[in-house]
Amino acid sequence: MTVDPSLTARKGSVDMYSQNELLPVSALQHLTFCERRCALIFIERVWADNRLTVEGKNLHERVHAQGNESRGDLRIARGVALNSFPLGLVGVADVVEFHRISPEDLGPGVSLPGTPGLWRPFPVDYKRGKARYARSYEVQLCAQALCLEEMLKTHIPAGAVFSGARRRRLEVTFDANLRLQTENAARRLHQLFDSRLTPAPEAGPKCKDCSLIDLCLPKAASGRSASSYLRDTVEQWPTPP
Numbered sequence: 001m002t003v004d005p006s007l008t009a010r011k012g013s014v015d016m017y018s019q020n021e022l023l024p025v026s027a028l029q030h031l032t033f034c035e036r037r038c039a040l041i042f043i044e045r046v047w048a049d050n051r052l053t054v055e056g057k058n059l060h061e062r063v064h065a066q067g068n069e070s071r072g073d074l075r076i077a078r079g080v081a082l083n084s085f086p087l088g089l090v091g092v093a094d095v096v097e098f099h100r101i102s103p104e105d106l107g108p109g110v111s112l113p114g115t116p117g118l119w120r121p122f123p124v125d126y127k128r129g130k131a132r133y134a135r136s137y138e139v140q141l142c143a144q145a146l147c148l149e150e151m152l153k154t155h156i157p158a159g160a161v162f163s164g165a166r167r168r169r170l171e172v173t174f175d176a177n178l179r180l181q182t183e184n185a186a187r188r189l190h191q192l193f194d195s196r197l198t199p200a201p202e203a204g205p206k207c208k209d210c211s212l213i214d215l216c217l218p219k220a221a222s223g224r225s226a227s228s229y230l231r232d233t234v235e236q237w238p239t240p241p
Contacts, residue, residue: 017088023193025082025091025143028185031192032136037212038189039198046215073100075112075119082147087186093144095124108155121148123159124169135181137161138172142182145174 023042030038040046069076075098083090098119101109109118123144127137138161145156160169172178192199201218210216 016085017190018085021088021190022083022085022090023088023186023189025089025140025147027189028089028143028182029136029140031189032139032185034202034206034210035188035192035199036201036216036218037210039192040212040216043193043196044198046212074098075115080148082144082151084143084147084150086150087143087146087183088190089143089147089186091144091147093123093148094126096148097122097124107157110152110154121145121152121154121156123148123156124162125159126162128163134161134170137170138178139182139185141172142174142178143186146179146182 027038027042030041077096077098078094080093080096081091082093098110098112098121101107101118101120107120109120112119123141125137125141125144141159141161145159148154149156156174158171158173160171162169201216203218207213207216207218
């Protein structure tokens with residue numbers, strides 16, 4: 001993933017994106033997984049479902065429909081709105097857990113309305129699959145944490161990706177390397193949107209499970225946009241008698 005230095009300078013730690021410039025947090029997963037897929041979905045507005053995407057959508061809907069919960073020293077908020085003007089991102093977190101901080105714990109925390117004590121946010125992102133491409137999931141989760149840190153004025157050390165297929169969590173530590181990769185991904189996402197150019201295909205093993213494989217045409221598109229490839233293909237069809 002390459003970031004234009006001029007873009008980094010233009011949108012650095014001082015400058016802010018405007019409300020109209022905010023881009024979806026969810027796009028970071030697609031960007032980190034495959035820049036062409038990201039451009040097809042968010043720039044060319046190309047989409048196709050397969051079994052995996054439908055199951056993933058259903059999983060998210062079930063999670064959000066459960067509502068908020070309180071369990072002792074745990075508070076659970078679902079469908080939490082997010083934004084970050086320094087990163088230029090907007091979106092929704094599947095789940096944000098708030099764990100009560102014990103008096104012996106000197107770590108940072110936040111106050112919750114009508115609830116005594118301090119609480120540590122812990123974002124949890126739900127994925128249908130087995131986290132085979134875990135780094136793309138981790139970047140999206142880290143972006144959610146960075147948004148929450150900005151909004152809540154706190155530090156969030158970790159979160160988790162929940163695999164629906166395996167019914168278990170993969171805990172993610174938001175270390176300096178992951179934070180830097182996430183910030184660079186956000187900058188690259190804006191660069192991609194500003195260019196309005198769809199990257200050339202790079203066929204590989206990950207294409208097999210991609211719902212857009214028949215529209216992306218990784219072995220045949222030769223760098224053209226999916227829409228132009230399909231248009232040229234249609235023009236070659238014989239005119240019916």
